[in-house]
Amino acid sequence: MLLEIKNLHVEVEGKKILDGLSLTVKGGEVAAIMGPNGSGKSTLSYVVAGREDYEVTEGEILLGGENILEMDASERAAKGLFLAFQYPVEIPGVGTMTFLKSALNAQRKARGEDELQTPQLMKRVREAANKLEINQDMLKRALNVGFSGGEKKRMEILQMALLEPKLSIMDETDSGLDIDALRIVAQGVNALRSKDRGFLVITHYQRLLNYIKPDTVHVMAAGRIVKTGGPELALELEKNGYRDYVSEAA
Amino acid sequence: MTNEITQIRTPAEKALISLYASEKDRLPGSAAVKALRGEAFAEFERSGLPHRRIESWHYTDLRSQLREAAPLFEPGSSEFEDSLRHVQPGVPAGYALVLLDGIFVPELSDLDELPGSVTVRSLADVLATGDANLVDRLAPKGLGAGDPALSLNAALMQGGVVVDVAPASELDKPLIILSIMSAGAIHAAYHRSLVRVGAGAKLTLLEIVDAVEIGSNQQNGVLVLEIADDAEVEHLTRISRQGADAIIVRSLLATLGANCKYDGFALIADGGLVRRQVFLRFDGEHSTAGIRGLSLLSGKRHADTTLVVDHAVPHCTSREYFKHIIADEAVGVYQGKVVVRPHAQKTDGGMKSRALLLGDSATMFNKPELEIFADDVVCGHGATVAQLDEEQLFYLRSRGLPRAEAEQLLLEAFAAEAVEHVQNEGARERLMTYVSDWLAARK
Ligand SMILES: Nc1ncnc2c1ncn2[C@@H]1O[C@H](COP(=O)(O)OP(=O)(O)OP(=O)(O)O)[C@@H](O)[C@H]1O
Ligand SMILES: [Mg+2]
Numbered sequence: 001m002l003l004e005i006k007n008l009h010v011e012v013e014g015k016k017i018l019d020g021l022s023l024t025v026k027g028g029e030v031a032a033i034m035g036p037n038g039s040g041k042s043t044l045s046y047v048v049a050g051r052e053d054y055e056v057t058e059g060e061i062l063l064g065g066e067n068i069l070e071m072d073a074s075e076r077a078a079k080g081l082f083l084a085f086q087y088p089v090e091i092p093g094v095g096t097m098t099f100l101k102s103a104l105n106a107q108r109k110a111r112g113e114d115e116l117q118t119p120q121l122m123k124r125v126r127e128a129a130n131k132l133e134i135n136q137d138m139l140k141r142a143l144n145v146g147f148s149g150g151e152k153k154r155m156e157i158l159q160m161a162l163l164e165p166k167l168s169i170m171d172e173t174d175s176g177l178d179i180d181a182l183r184i185v186a187q188g189v190n191a192l193r194s195k196d197r198g199f200l201v202i203t204h205y206q207r208l209l210n211y212i213k214p215d216t217v218h219v220m221a222a223g224r225i226v227k228t229g230g231p232e233l234a235l236e237l238e239k240n241g242y243r244d245y246v247s248e249a250a
Numbered sequence: 251m252t253n254e255i256t257q258i259r260t261p262a263e264k265a266l267i268s269l270y271a272s273e274k275d276r277l278p279g280s281a282a283v284k285a286l287r288g289e290a291f292a293e294f295e296r297s298g299l300p301h302r303r304i305e306s307w308h309y310t311d312l313r314s315q316l317r318e319a320a321p322l323f324e325p326g327s328s329e330f331e332d333s334l335r336h337v338q339p340g341v342p343a344g345y346a347l348v349l350l351d352g353i354f355v356p357e358l359s360d361l362d363e364l365p366g367s368v369t370v371r372s373l374a375d376v377l378a379t380g381d382a383n384l385v386d387r388l389a390p391k392g393l394g395a396g397d398p399a400l401s402l403n404a405a406l407m408q409g410g411v412v413v414d415v416a417p418a419s420e421l422d423k424p425l426i427i428l429s430i431m432s433a434g435a436i437h438a439a440y441h442r443s444l445v446r447v448g449a450g451a452k453l454t455l456l457e458i459v460d461a462v463e464i465g466s467n468q469q470n471g472v473l474v475l476e477i478a479d480d481a482e483v484e485h486l487t488r489i490s491r492q493g494a495d496a497i498i499v500r501s502l503l504a505t506l507g508a509n510c511k512y513d514g515f516a517l518i519a520d521g522g523l524v525r526r527q528v529f530l531r532f533d534g535e536h537s538t539a540g541i542r543g544l545s546l547l548s549g550k551r552h553a554d555t556t557l558v559v560d561h562a563v564p565h566c567t568s569r570e571y572f573k574h575i576i577a578d579e580a581v582g583v584y585q586g587k588v589v590v591r592p593h594a595q596k597t598d599g600g601m602k603s604r605a606l607l608l609g610d611s612a613t614m615f616n617k618p619e620l621e622i623f624a625d626d627v628v629c630g631h632g633a634t635v636a637q638l639d640e641e642q643l644f645y646l647r648s649r650g651l652p653r654a655e656a657e658q659l660l661l662e663a664f665a666a667e668a669v670e671h672v673q674n675e676g677a678r679e680r681l682m683t684y685v686s687d688w689l690a691a692r693k
C-alpha cells in the first residue's frame with residue numbers, strides 16, 4: 001500500500017478538524033476526494049505533508065508502509081510525497097530556477113544520489129515547462145510572485161513533473177485554471193501515471209475527473225470519509241450535492 | 251557654581267583622561283592643531299562617554315559597555331610586514347592605503363602604482379604642518395557637532411590619510427582604505443581620513459576594517475568625504491574579522507555638491523559592539539545619495555547604525571535602505587533621521603529598515619524619523635521587524651529542503667535585496683558569498 005491513513009484525528013487550537021479519517025491509496029491508483037467547504041480536505045493534505053501547526057491526537061499515516069508522522073516535511077518529500085498546494089506560496093527574492101535546483105538536489109542528496117549540475121537541470125526544467133506551456137520568462141521570476149492563479153497551479157505541476165513523486169496530493173489544482181490549462185495540467189498528471197505512483201486528487205468539480213480518470217472517489221464530510229465509490233459517485237454528487245452526506249456526518 | 255551635573259567618571263573615562271594626558275604631546279600636530287585637540291578633549295570631558303540619555307546614543311550605551319579604555323599601540327616595524335601578509339588574501343584588487351593600528355604606513359600601501367590623478371598624504375604630516383584650510387576640512391561644520399565619539403576622535407587621532415582625487419578623473423580600480431588592527435595585547439586606534447573627490451570625478455572607495463588576528467580591539471575611525479559637483483562615488487564599507495569583544499565606532503561625515511551621485515553600502519558582520527554613524531549633507535542641488543547596508547549579527551553582538559541625512563538644499567534625492575539579520579541574543583539598532591530644511595523643496599526621500607529576528611532572544615530597535623520643514627516634498631519611511639515566514643518555510647520544506655536550507659534560501663533572498671544595490675560587480679559577488687558563508691556557518 002502506497003498511502004495508508006488509519007483513524008486520523010487532528011486538532012487545531014483545540015478545535016477538532018479531522019475526526020477518525022481512514023483512507024488508502026494503492027500504487028497506480030488515482031483517488032479523488034470531494035467534500036463541502038470546510039470539511040477538512042486541505043487540513044488532511046497539510047497533515048500528510050508534515051505541517052506542524054496541526055496536532056495529530058490519534059491515528060497513523062503510513063507511506064510505503066512506513067510511519068511518517070514523526071518525519072520532517074522535507075524527509076517526507078524525499079520519500080516521494082508531494083503536495084500541490086491549494087494556495088501556492090509566494091516567495092519573494094527566491095528565483096524560480098534557484099528554487100527548483102535546490103529542491104531537486106535536496107531530495108537527491110537525501111536519497112544519496114548525485115546532485116544535478118545547472119545545465120542538466122536547466123534542460124530538464126525547460127522541457128517540462130514546454131510541455132506545460134509555461135513561459136520561460138516565468139522561470140526567471142521570483143517563485144510564484146505576481147504569478148496569476150492559473151500560473152501558480154501550473155508551477156505546482158511543473159514541480160511535480162520534475163520531482164516525480166510516488167504519491168501526489170493535489171489540492172484543488174483545477175480551481176482557477178482555464179479550460180485549456182485544465183487539459184494541459186491533466187496531461188501533465190496523466191504522463192506521470194504508472195503502476196507505482198498514486199494520486200490523491202482533491203476537487204470540487206467533476207469536470208477535472210473527465211480528464212484525470214479516478215479509480216476511486218471518496219466523499220469527505222466533517223473530517224472523515226463518509227462514502228467511497230467509483231467514478232459514478234462524482235457524477236451523482238454533481239447532480240445531488242452533498243446534502244445526503246452532510247446530515248449523515250453530523 | 252555651574253549648573254552642570256558632575257558625573258561620576260567610569261574607569262574607562264578615567265583611563266581616557268590619563269591616556270590623553272600622556273599622549274597629547276606625542277600626537278602629531280602643529281601648535282594650532284594641539285589647541286584644537288585640547289578643545290575637542292575638553293568637549294569630550296564635559297559629555298563623557300556616550301550613554302543612553304544622549305538621544306542619538308540611546309540604544310548603545312558606550313559608557314557602560316566600554317569597561318576598559320585600551321592604550322594605543324606602540325608601533326614596532328618588524329610586525330608591520332607580518333601584519334599585512336595575514337590580511338592581504340581577503341583584500342580585493344585595488345589601490346590599498348594601509349592604516350595599521352590607526353597609523354598610515356606608506357611602505358605597505360600601493361602608492362607607487364597609484365595614478366597621478368590621486369594624491370595621498372599622511373594625516374600626521376598634514377597635522378604637523380598645520381595647513382589651516384585642510385585642518386578645517388577635517389571637521390566639516392555642522393556634521394555631527396557635539397557627538398562625543400567624534401570629539402574623542404578629534405582629540406586623539408593618531409593618523410590617517412588625506413586623499414585628493416583630481417577633477418574629471420576616473421580610477422581603473424577601487425581605492426581601498428584598509429584599516430588593520432595588529433595582533434597582540436588589547437589596544438586602541440583613533441584615526442581620521444579625508445577623501446576629497448574633485449568635480450566630475452568617478453570613484454569606487456572601499457573601506458575595509460580588518461584585523462591580523464580576531465581580537466578584542468577598540469577603534470574609533472572617522473572618514474570625511476567631500477564630493478564636489480558632478481562627481482560619482484560608490485563607497486563600500488566592510489567591518490569584519492573582529493572579535494566578540496571588539497568595540498568599533500565608525501563615523502562618516504559626507505558632504506555632496508550639486509549633481510552628485512553617492513552610493514554607500516556597509517556590511518557589518520563582526521565585532522562585539524559596532525556603532526556606525528553617518529552624517530550626510532546635501533550642499534548642492536540635484537544630487538542623489540543612496541545609503542544602504544546589511545548587518546549580520548549573532549552571539550551577543552550589538553550593531554548600531556545611526557544616520558542623519560540633511561537635505562539643506564532643494565531638489566535632492568536620498569534613499570536609505572538597511573537590512574538586519576539578527577540571531578541568538580544579538581541586538582540590532584537602526585536610527586535614521588532625514589531632515590528636510592524649510593527651503594529644501596522638491597526633496598525626495600525614502601527610508602526603509604527591515605529586520606529579521608531568528609529566535610526569541612534576538613532584539614531590534616528600529617527608529618526611522620523624518621523632520622520635514624518644507625511643504626513640497628515626497629518623503630516616506632518604513633521599518634519592520636519580523637521573523638521568517640512559517641508558510642514560506644513549510645512550502646520549501648514540503649519540496650524537500652531541510653529547515654536549515656529553507657531558512658538559508660529565504661535569508662539569502664532577504665539579504666540580496668539590499669546587496670543587489672551594490673554596483674561594483676566584484677564587490678557585490680564577494681558580499682553575497684560572504685552572506686552565504688555566514689549563514690551556512692550559523693547552522
Ligand atoms: N490553522 C487553522 N486554525 C483554525 N482553524 C482552521 C485552521 N486550518 C483549518 N481550520 C478550519 O478547519 C476547517 C477545515 O478547513 P480546510 O481548509 O481543511 O477545509 P477544506 O475542506 O479544504 O475547505 P475548502 O473546500 O474550502 O478548501 C475549517 O473550518 C477551517 O476554518
Ligand atoms: Mg481546501
